Amino acid sequence: MLTVRVIPCLDIQGGRVVKGVQFEGLRDAGDPLELAERYDRAGADELCFLDIRASDQQRSILLELLAKVASRLFIPFTVGGGIRSIEDVRAVLMAGADKVSIGSAAVADPQLVARAANQFGSQCVVVSLDVRRTPEGYRLTSHGGRQTTDRDALEFASQVAQLGAGELLVNDMDADGTRAGFGHDLNLAIAQRVQIPVIASGGAGQLQHFAEAVTLGGATAVLAASVLHDGTFTVRDVKQAMRDRGLAVRL
């Protein structure tokens, strides 16, 4: 059976993890490599690195970091944040990332998804959607969720899936940080529109929420940050809770 993936997401800035991670016995809570290895041992199925303030000068630091991670970590990892061009995609993949997550650049130019998929294969192209609910429906947002656009999120999901995206990462900006649960309506609406895997992100606060993202939201994977980093749950807790609900996990 294919198992549900649990994907911790680390925010990176200048080659360091920001927003501290609370693992017992960590030597350096800001070292991405040490954290990545800890999460690997803790049973994470993949990792995601989000470069939260991607600037040109920090880009080379990020690429060096990716090369180090890739030489020591043998599970898949995705890099997002500041992927604006096919050259950015190439640089990150060459440095050792398995996938790139393309966000605002795909909204501005959906053909970037097609170019990346044609050149490097759909399997390494994740499109990240930041979505809010409006009276008109689900809308894409930009600038980290602060600005709502008039782009319909469901149509965009269909469009990028057709252009060759391998997976969709759905960030529910209304649910993000609330710990009230994933937005199942949104995830399900997207999962029903596309035939590619959907990763749910934003809103997890209780263990049951993770299984519900799959059973109610139609997601095939869950991405989480703070509830894992602050030690509220371990990856194992999350997986055990999913297994208790009858879902297949790698434990």
Next chain:
Amino acid sequence: MIAIVDYGAGNIASVHRALTHLGADARITAEPAEVLRASRVVFPGQGHFGQAVERLRHSGLDDALRQTLQRGVPFLGICLGLQLLFEGSDEAPAAAGLGLLPGRCVRFAAELRVPQVGWNSVQALRVGTALDARPQGEHYYFVHSYHAVAAQPSDVLATADYGGPFTAAVARDQLLAVQFHPEKSGQAGLDLLQAWLSQK
């Protein structure tokens, strides 16, 4: 020396990193002559079946791979490297695969999410290969839209389940090929690679 065959398909550096991590003397090469000199050959790859067939033929790597297998050099195919061993694929119906194993590759059923992405549990159908390094039902990391349907049932070494059983690994003599990515399957994948490296 272990040759990792480079025909421009996907991120094969990760295979090199994993083998190097295990202490192996592995080299990425696009030279047929170097493939023929190698004591072991790894045939990785991701991407499009048709483009891969074209590149293999242009570079002459297709003949080198055939000779390698005929001579009984230990051989490990990974992902697209498994699919290319077969006669063809629905991904590129006009393109002829290497045809070293009878059968074809087909797409997963329309109602499934494709690509299959993630860790799936693998059931070995027999013992005596590097798969023995880990317990039955071990999880490995898969990313693929097509899977091989072997015409010779004895070629199938292991299956996994995605809307029904599909070929997760094939083996015949010195040939082993896996649909999943051992280089991205954590300790389980490293153990498999180590076992393959230690096999005579």
